[in-house]
Amino acid sequence: MNALWAIAMITFKEGIRNRAIFGILLLALLLAAANFFVSGMIMQEIGKVAVDIGLSSISFSGLMLVLFVGINLMAKDLDRRTIYMVLSRPISRYQYIYGKFFGMTLLVLASTALVSLFSLGAVALIKVGAQDFFPRFSWPSVFLAIVFITLMLILLTALTFLFASFTSTSFVTLILTVVSYLIGQSTSGVRTLVEAPNVVGIKVSAFTVKLVQGAYYLFPNLSLFDIKTQAAHGLPVGADYILWTFLYWLLYTTLAITFAALIFRRREFP
Amino acid sequence: MKSRLAACVILLALAAGLFCTLNFAASAHKNLPVDESGAYVLPAPLLKIASLEYSGLVSDLLFLRATVFYGGTMERVERPRVKDWEWHWMINLLDAASELDPYFYDLYYFANANISPAPGMLPAVNSMLEKGSRYRDWDWILPFYLGFNYYYQLQDNDKAVNFLMEGAKRPGAPTLLSTLAARLAYRGKRTENAILFLQEILRKTDDEDTQKVYKDRLGALIGIYQLEKAVALYRERFGALPLSLNDLLSQGIIQALPVDPYGGRFYLETDGSVKTTSNLVYAKDLNPEAEAK
Numbered sequence: 373m374n375a376l377w378a379i380a381m382i383t384f385k386e387g388i389r390n391r392a393i394f395g396i397l398l399l400a401l402l403l404a405a406a407n408f409f410v411s412g413m414i415m416q417e418i419g420k421v422a423v424d425i426g427l428s429s430i431s432f433s434g435l436m437l438v439l440f441v442g443i444n445l446m447a448k449d450l451d452r453r454t455i456y457m458v459l460s461r462p463i464s465r466y467q468y469i470y471g472k473f474f475g476m477t478l479l480v481l482a483s484t485a486l487v488s489l490f491s492l493g494a495v496a497l498i499k500v501g502a503q504d505f506f507p508r509f510s511w512p513s514v515f516l517a518i519v520f521i522t523l524m525l526i527l528l529t530a531l532t533f534l535f536a537s538f539t540s541t542s543f544v545t546l547i548l549t550v551v552s553y554l555i556g557q558s559t560s561g562v563r564t565l566v567e568a569p570n571v572v573g574i575k576v577s578a579f580t581v582k583l584v585q586g587a588y589y590l591f592p593n594l595s596l597f598d599i600k601t602q603a604a605h606g607l608p609v610g611a612d613y614i615l616w617t618f619l620y621w622l623l624y625t626t627l628a629i630t631f632a633a634l635i636f637r638r639r640e641f642p
Numbered sequence: 643m644k645s646r647l648a649a650c651v652i653l654l655a656l657a658a659g660l661f662c663t664l665n666f667a668a669s670a671h672k673n674l675p676v677d678e679s680g681a682y683v684l685p686a687p688l689l690k691i692a693s694l695e696y697s698g699l700v701s702d703l704l705f706l707r708a709t710v711f712y713g714g715t716m717e718r719v720e721r722p723r724v725k726d727w728e729w730h731w732m733i734n735l736l737d738a739a740s741e742l743d744p745y746f747y748d749l750y751y752f753a754n755a756n757i758s759p760a761p762g763m764l765p766a767v768n769s770m771l772e773k774g775s776r777y778r779d780w781d782w783i784l785p786f787y788l789g790f791n792y793y794y795q796l797q798d799n800d801k802a803v804n805f806l807m808e809g810a811k812r813p814g815a816p817t818l819l820s821t822l823a824a825r826l827a828y829r830g831k832r833t834e835n836a837i838l839f840l841q842e843i844l845r846k847t848d849d850e851d852t853q854k855v856y857k858d859r860l861g862a863l864i865g866i867y868q869l870e871k872a873v874a875l876y877r878e879r880f881g882a883l884p885l886s887l888n889d890l891l892s893q894g895i896i897q898a899l900p901v902d903p904y905g906g907r908f909y910l911e912t913d914g915s916v917k918t919t920s921n922l923v924y925a926k927d928l929n930p931e932a933e934a935k
Contacts (some may be wrong), residue, residue, distance in 0.1 A: 413706055413709070413710075414702075416751050421702050427698075428699045557695050558694065562844075571685075600697075604698055639741065
């Protein structure tokens with residue numbers, strides 16, 4: 373347990389020291405500033421647009437963190453051969469993978485918290501200036517949306533570990549993760565589309581339908597974690613939805629990281 | 643020292659060149675031919691997939707695109723100010739945005755104020771408003787807009803009453819909605835009812851540009867209303883309709899003819915109803931041919 377915690381802390385600190393993280397924070401700050409500009413061009417529902425931009429910038433900068441800092445952290449040990457030093461110590465490969473994953477999770481939590489501070493600060497300031505144009509605004513909905521974004525980012529991190537466990541370079545991991553993200557975000561929309569293609573007047577073969585349905589279960593359904601519209605309009609999100617989505621997240625993440633550990637255990641290093 | 647000076651001169655020349663080329667390229671870009679094929683907007687289901695988890699944000703951007711474009715047409719000198727396909731493009735943008743985020747109020751607000759007066763655009767605006775009204779089931783203003791459009795523009799009293807009754811049930815709805823619904827059940831008093839509608843819409847409108855749209859419409863209707871009352875008075879007094887609005891002036895029933903904010907001229911139909919040559923459309927929005935008619 374101690375070894376696991378030690379690896380988690382080392383990973384977290386290494387992530388904080390990574391220069392890329394400053395770039396991501398700068399991006400978040402710029403997006404928060406842009407929020408003032410864009411909301412100023414809206415006539416009525418300023419609150420909705422401010423929340424849209426705030427939440428989108430949180431998830432976008434989180435995505436950048438996972439893709440560019442997370443994958444780098446995982447791959448660095450392999451690329452620079454420092455993994456020999458770690459694995460020669462009394463640490464199992466399971467502990468190594470889980471430790472790294474928890475360290476990365478900590479990093480995602482810390483950076484989401486910081487970016488949220490910027491984004492929500494901007495939203496709060498806009499709200500002070502345009503109180504009347506925030507008719508259905510609710511902080512609990514916004515916080516729930518941020519929790520869901522964080523869950524999505526952690527799931528994506530678990531996927532990067534899975535890909536990194538069998539690919540040889542971090543670039544391939546990056547590509548696979550980006551592809552999974554794109555498929556994960558669109559899978560439920562594409563499934564609806566191919567199951568009722570008449571809506572847009574296209575023809576879809578039976579094979580494509582089967583393929584999409586297969587992808588639907590294989591890839592994570594990331595659109596489940598997108599409740600930005602509900603947050604922006606202060607619409608209710610049912611307790612059952614929260615519960616099922618959380619359980620889905622827990623199972624998918626655990627499966628991904630366990631597979632990663634299993635593959636990593638059998639891996640031979642050159 | 644000399645080489646440093648040379649470097650400075652070269653850099654300055656390059657910067658000046660950059661400035662010029664940007665301006666030339668941008669103005670040439672403006673003159674690129676744009677036609678109706680540029681008005682294509684992706685079907686909503688595809689747009690939803692393409693916008694990933696940012697559908698709310700994409701909806702905001704589509705809205706801004708439509709409003710910025712509309713704002714840009716204000717400076718045009720050509721007539722009609724906005725071409726037919728451009729109206730369709732704007733409503734398509736707004737409609738796609740409302741598929742991405744059907745709860746976004748600004749889409750309906752903008753479409754109703756600015757696009758519904760354009761020739762032939764009302765059915766599209768109404769179907770958008772009906773969608774918005776279904777989703778925003780807490781909001782009485784969208785059924786209220788629909789009530790006005792069906793009552794005054796399409797003269798479909800039954801539908802208007804239905805929408806007003808629907809709006810009256812929603813939280814915070816003014817009592818005016820149920821009053822109007824009751825009044826519309828009886829025909830007649832068309833102008834007066836429309837004025838009541840518009841005063842309420844104006845009360846819920848806070849940006850100046852949109853206010854102007856509704857104020858002009860209200861001003862024209864008040865003018866028509868005054869003249870209608872004067873015609874009724876004339877008829878009471880002389881037992882016949884006046885031949886033209888000038889009769890009202892010469893008999894001293896009114897002091898002056900009201901001004902149509904749309905730039906038209908009020909006139910009397912043979913059946914005694916008051917109309918305006920502008921037909922409640924700004925002269926600059928009209929086709930030159932239509933105007934000639």
